[in-house]
Amino acid sequence: MKTYFDAISKIEYEGPKSENPLAFRHYDKDKLVMGKRLEEHLRFAVCYWHNFCWEGKDIFGLGTGTMNRPWHQPGDEMEMARMKMDAAFDFMAKLGAPYWCWHDYDIAPEGATIKESRNNFAAMLDVAEQKMAETGVKLLWGTANAFSNPRYMCGAATNPNPEVFAYAASQVQNAMAATHRLGGANYVLWGGREGYQNLMNTDLKRESEQLGRFLQMVVEYKHAIGFKGTILLEPKPQEPTKHQYDYDSATVFGFLQRFGLEKEIKVNIEVNHATLAGHSFHHEIATAASLGILGSVDANRGDYQNGWDTDQFPNSVDEMILPCYEIIKAGGFTTGGFNFDTKLRRESIDPDDMFHGHIGAMDTLALAYTKAADLYESGELQKVIENRYSGWNSELGEKILSGGINLKDLSQWAVDNDIDPKPQSGKQEYLENLVNRFIHK
């Protein structure tokens, strides 16, 4: 079958000395790291939306996109959807990422009615199922697009109109069932427009209760159908709306607790959403891990000088090594993985550009993860932490944490003993050098 990517062959691992831009230099999928193949650690996934649906439009170029893919031309929508899927699976098979991810309306055109939309989707699911079988590409997660259609302009589950809630419910139920059918490892909910544009017209409390109920319904449905994957929420602080309720991992954790869902739902952390929230990606990963809700990762990057979601391909081992270390320390991915929610620059319009983006990203993460594993296995960082907090293993430390002493008595103890604990160096620069030693061996 001829596809858009015909000129490009399967991407092979050629090792660090290779100068072939269409080969992996670091992602050797069969390499054993901590006793497991890299492919199984990293669980890379290609996203359908940015790669195959986005036409290269932006807010200052809404008319004609730059990407000019053959399936973005006028014509029968279902035919175009099939041409797109041919190209997509050709791309994924050649790239060698083991997973893919989609929104319902990425793979099938939205119809004029719910039923037509469902029929389109069902037809494309058949195609997808067959393609997955042929190529061996698996589903990391599915999700529903409940933000693009104007009906969702004021939110989906948080919409002032309960019929919009119901419309979103119908999409999410259908997309969950499809994810289950395709053997998806997770199901994701990204808020999209679950947030506010202004507080004057917004009932915050009511909207949060709507959203809480929606999530409970999703979890109940998961159990009802026997879906064993993880339900994931993807935090994002703002954009498209002024403020979004799933601001960051800590906010999501508070929300989940409020609705009794903190054991049922985890987070899908996106690098660029972390930075938009004023956090390092490292922070978001470490926070989620410390709260027991680390699920999966959208592995992209933002631009530190631009205040919107640029969704660029990750390209810095320096930035990725410590988040990878944190993931390893937390036990590695279970159902989650690294999904590339990444977008070519609008000017990168050649077919090979999509390969360059993914190859660079996969090499970067393979390198970062391998070096992080090396750092982890050395135990050097962990030892610093253990020493640093070792005082908490003392009688005093344990008494405090176990509730064995109250404020008044502890205060009195401090006075009676006239304590004067001395500051100890935090050794940040030493630790930065230590990490760099593992990066540049």
Add this chain to the structure above:
Amino acid sequence: MKTYFDAISKIEYEGPKSENPLAFRHYDKDKLVMGKRLEEHLRFAVCYWHNFCWEGKDIFGLGTGTMNRPWHQPGDEMEMARMKMDAAFDFMAKLGAPYWCWHDYDIAPEGATIKESRNNFAAMLDVAEQKMAETGVKLLWGTANAFSNPRYMCGAATNPNPEVFAYAASQVQNAMAATHRLGGANYVLWGGREGYQNLMNTDLKRESEQLGRFLQMVVEYKHAIGFKGTILLEPKPQEPTKHQYDYDSATVFGFLQRFGLEKEIKVNIEVNHATLAGHSFHHEIATAASLGILGSVDANRGDYQNGWDTDQFPNSVDEMILPCYEIIKAGGFTTGGFNFDTKLRRESIDPDDMFHGHIGAMDTLALAYTKAADLYESGELQKVIENRYSGWNSELGEKILSGGINLKDLSQWAVDNDIDPKPQSGKQEYLENLVNRFIHK
């Protein structure tokens, strides 16, 4: 008694036509708003630290400060502390703010040992108690400074050393007892250095558990001594540390839930901390109110172009009216109030500058609150919200929220009815004009 502010007389309300810079133009404390005196609504408090302790040093001018107050000269520390307190109460009495706020080491110099510090503090509490009786100035809240001394450089409750936790406990216990003795309406904890400088040397989970235990001890102590005020946490996202655990109201709420404290502790929201966290002040107030944890306010402002805590005096009715509206909607302050955690510009070195800052802030808030009350009483905004969400009072809406329908059935209902809900205008611009109508009558 001669003080630093001798040249200035009591500040009187002279009305909006006054051109006297040392008079109130809008803060008429006895004016009835919604049946209550403005003074009782606003509950203004003067902070001790920025006003009387700060010498006008900044990070590029650490040697000599610009403020050059008489009590910042070399000399006996306790004598200076008394001179400072004379000036402070003279200032507060002349200004006519009904409350004050302090850190333990604001009012009494830290000594060489815990005991010496406690003795100094006890001596100054006697002075303070007498001054309060003489002037009628009441205590809005007390707090402990567990961040300036080098022993706290890596945190207080979250320190790697449990002795530092104990040291902080001794200060907090003592400051709580003092607050109770002085009839304080609240007790505040601001994280200070409860956060991290880097994640390499930090055990996030352990530190959060330390902090959780500390807060539980504080709440237990409150009940043990019969303190009826509110315990408040003050969120701040960063500065002095890279990241602080009490990032914002939503994060604090999640934290409180985790340790079973969400009914015991509320938030003290600072305007500038909201903006540093990437939120509008309005957002923080509305969020805290919607979660039932709105306690008190540090009424200052930041600079939208500067990324640090400038703690300027509030001067914009436009910025304050909607937060005031939100406070009124939530029932107004109970134990909380508007504390001016505000700092003169480092170049504002005259004695009268401290009056200008506070007069402007009090006038701004008096005007904003009065106009917000007017807006609230008109019911115009509330009506827009009620109409907007009225669909949720329908059978469908109530069934969804009450758990009377599951995802599958709701989805089926949407399909069967082929629903196609239409978007309704959010009317943001109309609402902005509505608010402006109340500002510029």
Add this chain to the structure above:
Amino acid sequence: MKTYFDAISKIEYEGPKSENPLAFRHYDKDKLVMGKRLEEHLRFAVCYWHNFCWEGKDIFGLGTGTMNRPWHQPGDEMEMARMKMDAAFDFMAKLGAPYWCWHDYDIAPEGATIKESRNNFAAMLDVAEQKMAETGVKLLWGTANAFSNPRYMCGAATNPNPEVFAYAASQVQNAMAATHRLGGANYVLWGGREGYQNLMNTDLKRESEQLGRFLQMVVEYKHAIGFKGTILLEPKPQEPTKHQYDYDSATVFGFLQRFGLEKEIKVNIEVNHATLAGHSFHHEIATAASLGILGSVDANRGDYQNGWDTDQFPNSVDEMILPCYEIIKAGGFTTGGFNFDTKLRRESIDPDDMFHGHIGAMDTLALAYTKAADLYESGELQKVIENRYSGWNSELGEKILSGGINLKDLSQWAVDNDIDPKPQSGKQEYLENLVNRFIHK
């Protein structure tokens, strides 16, 4: 003639007590301020692009827009362009803004070839000319859209391909001629994509020389055709590209000097672009005025929590009074004016929303300008500045500035006289209260 805005009547001035949302409360166009009618001071202009061309799409909703205007339906493009223009002039006439502004492709659809585009444009210019005559609406400025078509994805004048430069030249020449024909008061160039996405593929020096040459050609052409309006550059720091060359007013001034254009070109300052550049709008206005390049203003506002160009309607007198003061101090607008480069929120989809946005903006600026004029006429701020710098009128001050003393001699003089100048209060809080006195009289 029936148009989209039929249900709405002409907007009248009804005074501050009016509660009619479709009336002006402060913009009394005939009110005399400093001896001139408000309309002549403010020179309000309605922009064509956001109001009439934008369909309500955003980056998360690229398919169907929310605005659903009748002229955004499928059909003959020129017919739609005429329907749009009918509605636009109906809107402008009802609103009573004296000016409009356009890009070439706002008013006429781009064709398949340059010639077709020119023909479309010429046809619509005829319509526009007639509409202007009928309604009395005048042209504040025209400009060319050299950023939406994919050919401009890597810049127009700064494109790596000189044919793209030539294409842009053809559009700009044609749009300048059209502006001249319609009696435009200015011609604007906004960089659009004149910037870079990354420095790896960019020759900064070469691109700046291309842009310099382009601007010189524009200025030469202006003189050749006898256009008496002002050429304006609109600074913007980033978006759509990572970095844009016309970053801010100071950067533009340096650029203009480098190409000998600082007497020929002024700036069109947009509020939201100022804030994206990390400046207050006040700063940009004051900087441009101090450099003699203050031309015109795109009067919108950004969102301090969102890092992209939200282009909201201005709604804060507090934010606008000092920029207006600065404009008045600089002598007021000559050819420039306040253009509303403003965009409805994507959720504000009713026909009356476009009126609410503009009415609020015009009232806000009318109030801010009137109060600023009052402040200016009082001389109070100016007097503070004159006193503050009065030392520079001394012999020492004049000798320094006139070059009458060199570094060595001045140094020696300081040593010999053992000078020790004392700091003087900057009185910021006093001045903030002074300005507030003029806002809330």
Add this chain to the structure above:
Amino acid sequence: MKTYFDAISKIEYEGPKSENPLAFRHYDKDKLVMGKRLEEHLRFAVCYWHNFCWEGKDIFGLGTGTMNRPWHQPGDEMEMARMKMDAAFDFMAKLGAPYWCWHDYDIAPEGATIKESRNNFAAMLDVAEQKMAETGVKLLWGTANAFSNPRYMCGAATNPNPEVFAYAASQVQNAMAATHRLGGANYVLWGGREGYQNLMNTDLKRESEQLGRFLQMVVEYKHAIGFKGTILLEPKPQEPTKHQYDYDSATVFGFLQRFGLEKEIKVNIEVNHATLAGHSFHHEIATAASLGILGSVDANRGDYQNGWDTDQFPNSVDEMILPCYEIIKAGGFTTGGFNFDTKLRRESIDPDDMFHGHIGAMDTLALAYTKAADLYESGELQKVIENRYSGWNSELGEKILSGGINLKDLSQWAVDNDIDPKPQSGKQEYLENLVNRFIHK
């Protein structure tokens, strides 16, 4: 001689396999890169201020610092200054950085009068001169601290009081003479408080003229005394003041042109100041190089989540390689070099921490520079750029740039030829991978 750093020996290069934290792993000063020794390329300098003067105070810890150096104890100030200088030269000699940098009041305490300050400074210059001779450490640049003393709170050259200008002139003249005497390679001016806190009390135009005159006096004096080094301005956008006049390189260039100084003064670019200005460091270097004003570098780093000048040690090869590439492309440093204007974290209080910070920074830059040289010598990036712009070597391109065609004729040519230039991919992802290939060989 016993010093604070006695326990630490000379830092040696041990190669990338070394696990000794007190050794260089990449900075092999004698390694030849592009035919020149690394030491001569990089020209590392240690700064006096952060390393030896800062006591570990911050704005939330103004009382006692954390650093607790022996020379920060009470005692005779000149004796302390000598003890500090002993330690400083011991540190620099052990580290092996070939240069140092200072402010006047870093090395000698400010006295009660100008004369006393000058005497202190002169005495310490004698010590410094001897230490330099003994250790071989050379002076990269000197500068004057005209921002810490309260007299400078409203600026130095831009102060409203010309006597403050004169005071600053006396310091700068003296520091320039000292720099000349010690064989300094450059003289730096950092604005400090040359900016504004608010525009209400500021005469922007006047202040810029004061600053312009000051710089002219500096340049005239340089020539008068025969100083052959470069005069450098260090841009910084804000902090300590709200806005600083030397905002960024483009702003400084415009300012220099305005006062005829663009051939006389270059910029000293600080990484963290670039990021505070909303730019990448790469941008600032490339911009300055393209304008011919690239002078020297303060090689530190900021924190992308913190909005103030954290001045951390550079630790990312990923971030430094392209700026190094740009420096190499511009011909490398002449008088400039990499000065570490870097500050230990306030918690890094051990003597060895100062070594860890510098070793990591020097290794990072050595690695980045070496890899950048490799990339440069490969010609791969340069070739991409040459191809990309090759159209400008055509007849059309040259005619446009040389002024050989005017706007009208170029427009006509485009129409006549019905040109339709096609977009070409910008290949960003390909180029990112190319750079990464040079980082991870």
